[in-house]
Amino acid sequence: MTTTTPPKLKTSAMIASFVDPGQRTADAPFGHALVEAAQNNDKIVGLSADLAKYTDMHIFAQAFPDRFFQMGMAEQLLLGASAGMAETGLIPFASTYSVFAARRAYDFLCLDIAEPNLNVNIIGGLPGLTTGYGPSHQATEDIAIFRGMPNLTIVDPCDSVDISQAVPQLAAADGPTYLRLLRGKVATVLDEYDYTFELGKAKVIRAGNDVVLVSSGLMTMRALQAATNLEKHNIDVAVVHTPTIKPFDADTVLAELDTPRLAFTCENHTKIGGLFETVASAVVERGLGKKVGAISLPDEFLAAGALPTLHDRYGLSTSSIEARIMAGL
Numbered sequence: 001m002t003t004t005t006p007p008k009l010k011t012s013a014m015i016a017s018f019v020d021p022g023q024r025t026a027d028a029p030f031g032h033a034l035v036e037a038a039q040n041n042d043k044i045v046g047l048s049a050d051l052a053k054y055t056d057m058h059i060f061a062q063a064f065p066d067r068f069f070q071m072g073m074a075e076q077l078l079l080g081a082s083a084g085m086a087e088t089g090l091i092p093f094a095s096t097y098s099v100f101a102a103r104r105a106y107d108f109l110c111l112d113i114a115e116p117n118l119n120v121n122i123i124g125g126l127p128g129l130t131t132g133y134g135p136s137h138q139a140t141e142d143i144a145i146f147r148g149m150p151n152l153t154i155v156d157p158c159d160s161v162d163i164s165q166a167v168p169q170l171a172a173a174d175g176p177t178y179l180r181l182l183r184g185k186v187a188t189v190l191d192e193y194d195y196t197f198e199l200g201k202a203k204v205i206r207a208g209n210d211v212v213l214v215s216s217g218l219m220t221m222r223a224l225q226a227a228t229n230l231e232k233h234n235i236d237v238a239v240v241h242t243p244t245i246k247p248f249d250a251d252t253v254l255a256e257l258d259t260p261r262l263a264f265t266c267e268n269h270t271k272i273g274g275l276f277e278t279v280a281s282a283v284v285e286r287g288l289g290k291k292v293g294a295i296s297l298p299d300e301f302l303a304a305g306a307l308p309t310l311h312d313r314y315g316l317s318t319s320s321i322e323a324r325i326m327a328g329l
Contacts, residue, residue, distance in 0.1 A: 025185040028183065028186075029160035031058065032164070033166075034059070034167055038060065043089060044067070045069065047068070048095045049096040049100065050072050050073045051097060055123055055181060069081065076104070079112060083118055083120060086119050087116075092121065093167075094120060094121070095181070101178070102139060102141070102142040102145045117174065119173070121170045127180035128142075129297060129307070129310055129316060133304055134301075142269070144272055144274055145273075152175070152176050153175065153176070153244065153246060154177075154244070155177060155178070158189060160187065163181075166197050200247050202242040203241050203252070204240050204241075205241045208227065210329070211230075211261055212240060213321070214240045214264070215266035216242045217267065219295070220241045222318045222321055223239045223266050225318040240252070263292045263293065264328070267295070267296045269296060271299055279292060295315060297315075298314060298315075
């Protein structure tokens with residue numbers, strides 16, 4: 001009898017793909033959307049801290065070499081220079097990894113950009129568990145770090161549709177923004193659901209009578225997959241996508257939660273300080289008395305490894321969502 005050895009799973013901080021085999025994708029949606037926005041607005045400039053290739057900023061750099069600035073491995077300088085450019089009327093998009101923007105350059109974003117409320121757009125690559133390179137690269141707590149910063153808008157897009165539509169709206173918005181970037185070959189999901197991105201708005205993507213999932217980022221894709229799979233068990237799941245974490249669209253979300261349905265939040269972020277706590281505080285403040293479960297990353301430093309393995313281990317996989325729902329019902 002012969003046995004076949006399954007292929008060894010691989011991981012890369014650079015590839016960091018969580019897209020399923022055969023899934024529709026768009027290549028570098030952020031880079032192409034930024035080029036299109038810059039063609040219509042000559043005030044848009046791009047900057048990167050030696051990570052243009054790995055944040056899809058290289059697309060912009062190739063199209064507008066005179067409007068791109070490579071700042072090197074100096075995240076504080078990246079944000080300080082962006083602030084200075086914004087003071088002159090330019091609209092900077094500054095890309096680096098989320099861990100560096102949140103942990104290394106927080107004070108520069110806070111005092112140079114957020115306090116004067118400048119139109120600087122921070123593009124953070126590898127948010128949450130989108131890389132297998134361990135805690136040095138896994139920005140599992142970036143939303144928790146940034147939510148308390150006044151004036152800062154936080155966007156956690158699901159797919160290429162979200163990203164492409166968000167870029168021009170971020171450029172047009174007053175004040176600073178932080179986008180949790182999905183890069184490379186990014187899944188295309190939301191075009192099947194009559195969806196359009198609106199900054200500051202949550203959207204009911206799918207109706208359902210038994211369960212409601214309030215999700216953000218790549219977890220909206222997983223929530224939709226779980227909802228489809230659970231149909232065969234006669235479980236009807238609603239999905240509410242909240243791409244803007246701050247400011248939070250409490251009215252839309254709470255209208256869906258104020259029902260007898262089983263409810264969970266789904267996020268690619270630690271349970272501490274992210275979407276779950278945003279929703280929970282809104283529920284308490286409104287006095288709903290509603291129990292909401294959290295499908296999220298644990299409050300710990302995560303392991304390194306292949307992304308499919310890590311998503312299973314830490315509860316972000318589609319099958320993990322289905323199991324939580326089945327257990328809850």
